[in-house]
Amino acid sequence: MSSELLDALTLLEKEKGISKDIIIEAIEAALISAYKRNFNQAQNVRVDLNLANGSMRVFARKDVVDEVFDPRLEISVEEARTINPNYQVEDVVEIEVTPKDFGRIAAQTAKQVVTQRVREAERGVIYSEFIDREEDIMTGIVQRLDSKFIYVGLGKIEALLPLNEQMPNEKYKPHDRIKVYITKVERTTKGPQIFVSRTHPGLLKRLFEIEVPEIYDGTVEIKSVAREAGDRSKISVHSDNSEVDPVGSCVGPKGQRVQAIVNELKGEKIDIVKWSDDPVVFVANALSPSKVLDVIVNEEEKATTVVVPDYQLSLAIGKRGQNARLAAKLTGWKIDIKSQTDAEQVGIYPREGFGLFDDDHEDEHEEEAFDLQSEEIE
Numbered sequence: 001m002s003s004e005l006l007d008a009l010t011l012l013e014k015e016k017g018i019s020k021d022i023i024i025e026a027i028e029a030a031l032i033s034a035y036k037r038n039f040n041q042a043q044n045v046r047v048d049l050n051l052a053n054g055s056m057r058v059f060a061r062k063d064v065v066d067e068v069f070d071p072r073l074e075i076s077v078e079e080a081r082t083i084n085p086n087y088q089v090e091d092v093v094e095i096e097v098t099p100k101d102f103g104r105i106a107a108q109t110a111k112q113v114v115t116q117r118v119r120e121a122e123r124g125v126i127y128s129e130f131i132d133r134e135e136d137i138m139t140g141i142v143q144r145l146d147s148k149f150i151y152v153g154l155g156k157i158e159a160l161l162p163l164n165e166q167m168p169n170e171k172y173k174p175h176d177r178i179k180v181y182i183t184k185v186e187r188t189t190k191g192p193q194i195f196v197s198r199t200h201p202g203l204l205k206r207l208f209e210i211e212v213p214e215i216y217d218g219t220v221e222i223k224s225v226a227r228e229a230g231d232r233s234k235i236s237v238h239s240d241n242s243e244v245d246p247v248g249s250c251v252g253p254k255g256q257r258v259q260a261i262v263n264e265l266k267g268e269k270i271d272i273v274k275w276s277d278d279p280v281v282f283v284a285n286a287l288s289p290s291k292v293l294d295v296i297v298n299e300e301e302k303a304t305t306v307v308v309p310d311y312q313l314s315l316a317i318g319k320r321g322q323n324a325r326l327a328a329k330l331t332g333w334k335i336d337i338k339s340q341t342d343a344e345q346v347g348i349y350p351r352e353g354f355g356l357f358d359d360d361h362e363d364e365h366e367e368e369a370f371d372l373q374s375e376e377i378e
Contacts, residue, residue: 006051012114018121024049027113031056034109039099043072046094058102059094126157127192130185137206140196142176152180152196165197169230170266179264181206199229204270207261208235214249221246223275226329230268232322234286234330238275247272271326279304279333286327290316293340294349303334307343 009020031047035058044061062075064087075095080087087093099105140152140159150161150172161180172178180196181203187193197203205225214220220239227233237246250272251258258270273285283304284292290312296305308316316337317324328335343349 008114009051012118016118016121016125018117023114023117024051026117027109030109030113031058034105035099035102038105045097056098056102057096058098060097062093062095064089064091064093122156123191127185127187130154130157130182130192130194133182134185135182135202137179137181137203137210138196139177139179142172142174142178144174145172152178154180154194157192157194159194159196161196161198165195165199167198167230167266167268169268170198179203179207199227201225201227201233204233204235204261204265207264208250211257211260212250212252214239214244214246219244220249224330224332226326228322228326230266232269232271232326234271234273234326236273236275236282236286236330247274273330279331283327283331283333283335286330287316287323287335287337290323292316294343294351296348296351297333301334302332303336305336305338305343305348307338307340307349310339310341313337313339 009023012018013020028047028049032045035045046059046061048057062073064077064080065074066089068074068076075093077089080093138154140154143151143153143158148163151158152161180198181200183197183200184195185192204227205222209215219241220237223236223238225235237250239246262270271288273288276282279297280295283295290308292306292308294307324335324337
């Protein structure tokens, strides 16, 4: 028995990463509890688990005292000296009290403890693995669905995709392979619980990092992301290398890179714009595909008034205000859009010496504020 137990503990140590000593300590503690429970003993006891010969013995520990008040916990000095004449008051005497059928109970208890420790260790390994992958992307397989969650298999564990994190334009079926963004990893009494999302802006960012080598190696940086999942997104990019076109890098040859992302997001439209530290330029770029005549900045309120041609007003605002709303999220600036006629009537346009774009620069703006619709990436 000892050889089998020792071999089993050694195997667990290698396969599960559980220290042999930790399991032995846990078994001994469980055996003490089993002894007290099965033999109605509340005394102070110690279990000796000897792997060399396979023996398991129980010892009652009693304090040596002059006068005994609780015989379960104390022993008189006279009685102690019958065991060993060297015992003194305040010493501790150990008396073997191993029951005859304790081996059966011990084996059953040891099995339960080892099983529990293995389960805890596996949960710990899974938690450690996934806590490092928070805010990362993984490919999973849809396992099952209910009214609250979609259960996505991520190898050793199922992740939860809540209803409000599911894209409205997607229908999920068992065995579908989907990419998900890990939003939160929790440690619970039933093991790690992992929550994932298909709508988080981080999913879009990670997809670009996967598809665009220049982003992965740091040549191109994603500055901000604004997303209305399943419908439209905007992403701003920048490169410190003047020889690298950050927008073109993200689009890829014939739009292949961004098309792969659009396909993964089931047709979600994506605008890629060039970031600028000048809010005038950045806001104008962010309102792509609309053309912008002027941007008036209010630094104190972090707000802008944008003037667009009359025929571009509805395009600048977008369907249900979506284009303007995403541009505001992307830039972090409030955006109030006015048509050229309205701006002229209130006297804010044209401003003498100001004006974001003239005829010579209109084409340049169209290049910087790249819109995927113009490339038919839908």
